[in-house]
Amino acid sequence: MKILHTSDWHLGHTIYNYDRMEEQTAMLEQMVTLVAEHKPDVFLLCGDVYHTSQPSSSVQTMFTDAMVKIHNAHPDMKIIVTAGNHDSGTKHEIFRNPWMALNVHVIGTLNKINRDEHIIEIPHKGYIIAIPYVNERNMPEGFFQELIEQVNKHNTENLPVIMTAHTTVSGCDFSGHDDCSEYVVGGIDSIDIRQFGDRYDYLALGHIHHAQYIPGSQKKARYSGTPLPVSFDETYDHSITLVEISQHGEPVQSETISIFNPRPLVSLPSQEMASWEQAKQLLQEFPSDIEAYIRLNVEIEDFLPPEAQMEAVNLTQGKKCRFCYINAKRKDRDKSETKILTVQEFQSEKPIDIARRYAEDSGVDFSQEMIDMFMEAQKMVEDEIRD
Ligand SMILES: [Mn+2]
Incomplete structure (x- = not known):
């Protein structure tokens, strides 16, 4: 059985108000070409199809048009789409039935009653156990293992068994x-990799953007990673994974195929930080014919000049690149000194960092237990917004 494994398309993602549909369309075209070239039995899209639970109609059209092209590139192939934490699983399932006509299986939510719905048999080729993102509070204990046992009972032909999940696995990068x-x-x-049991041949993971095998999984569990970077800190290669398994219990053959990004995310300087003057110089020297998103990494003593943003925008006049933001970090000074934030800095702070700062300023040790509780509370709020 041959599989193309991908995840985290984040369609509709915008970066500093720039629309990214052009690059996303270019990425989708590459998917169509790869399917036509490799003719896999299964195309697995393991969650975070969209960046938000409310994608615009043009973004949804981009996705549906691409799925039709991907299907037409190899009509015998099964396409399996699961929902990620960024998606609305129930909205993905609205068109579940019409999608079947194009060999597309959409698994948006967990079906605890009809668990069979998660098992997709590819006759004489293998089995896919497709599980979307599920809040751990709603995941029945042993759900993964039970499904694997059920599949293995019927697997008299000794066919490969593949499972999908959209989650964070301990020890990943x-x-x-x-x-x-x-x-x-x-x-x-x-979650611990052992929670998935060990009776699958390949665990196709989504959620983490860096493509990688899970340590200790003997190359059986893998994140395909994003085909396009979502943040400036994703400085690694972006790809899709081609997997081949001859039969159940046999080792997995896999290969990564790079995805070309016509508009890369570029940090100036690429590593470390520069002074504001040096950063401006780098921006000025940036070639005018390169299409890229630009972030400036700037180390400051006190504050950036108030006109910094405007200066940077002006320096990109006549260039094809798109200026995004100044990533300003203060030089480490006396730790006891209370850090003063500009409004811009405060807006780019993560909730956890604001909480940590609040605890520190109040003289309270922000323990791991408090961090976990905070993240749990934040997750509940995010779930609430999504649902
Ligand atoms: Mn995700």
């Missing part, structure tokens, strides 16, 4: 993500 600790990434608590 979550670099590039905001809002995270060792335990929680993007509002999702990490």
Whole structure:
């Protein structure tokens, strides 16, 4: 069985108010080409199809048009789409039935009553156990293992068994993500790889943007990563994973295929920080014919000049690049000194950092327990907004 594994398309993502549909369309075109070239049996899209639960109609049209093209590129292929934490699972399921006509299976929510709905059989090829993002409070204990056992009971032909999940797995490399600790990434608590059991041949994961195998999984569990970077800190390669498994219990053959981004996210300087004057110089020297999003990494003594943003915008006049923001960090000074934030800095702070600052200023040790409780509360608020 041959599979193309991808996740975290985040369609509709905008960056500092710039619309990214052009790059997203270019990415989707590459998906169509890859399907036509490799002719996989299954195309797996493991969650975070959209960046928000309320994508605009043009973004939804971009997605549906792409799915039709992907289907037409190899009509025998099964396309399996699961919802991620950024998606509205119930909205994805509205068109579940008409999608079936194009060999597209949409799994938006957990069906605890008809668990069979999560098992998709590819006759004489293999089985896919498709699980969307589920808040851990709503995930029945042993759900993954039970489904695997059920599949293995019927798997008399010894066909490959593939499972999907959209979650944070402990020990993964979550670099590039905001809002995270060792335990929680993007509002999702990490779970131990052992919770999935060990009777699957390949675990196709979504949620973490850095493509990687899970340590200790013997290359059986993998994040495909995002095909396009969502943040400036995702400085790694972006790709899709091609997986081949001959039969149940056999090792997995896999290959990553890079996705070309016509408008990359560029930090100036690319590593470390520069002074404001140096950063301006770098921006001025940036080639005018390169299409890119630009972030300036600036180290400051006190404050940026109030006209800094405008100066940066002016320096990009006549250039094809799109200026986004100044990532300003103060030089480390005496730790006991209370940090004063500008409005711009405050707006870019994460809730957890504001809470940490509040605790520190109040002379309270912000313990791991408090961090976990805070992240839990934040996750509940985000779930509330999404639902
Ligand atoms: Mn996600």
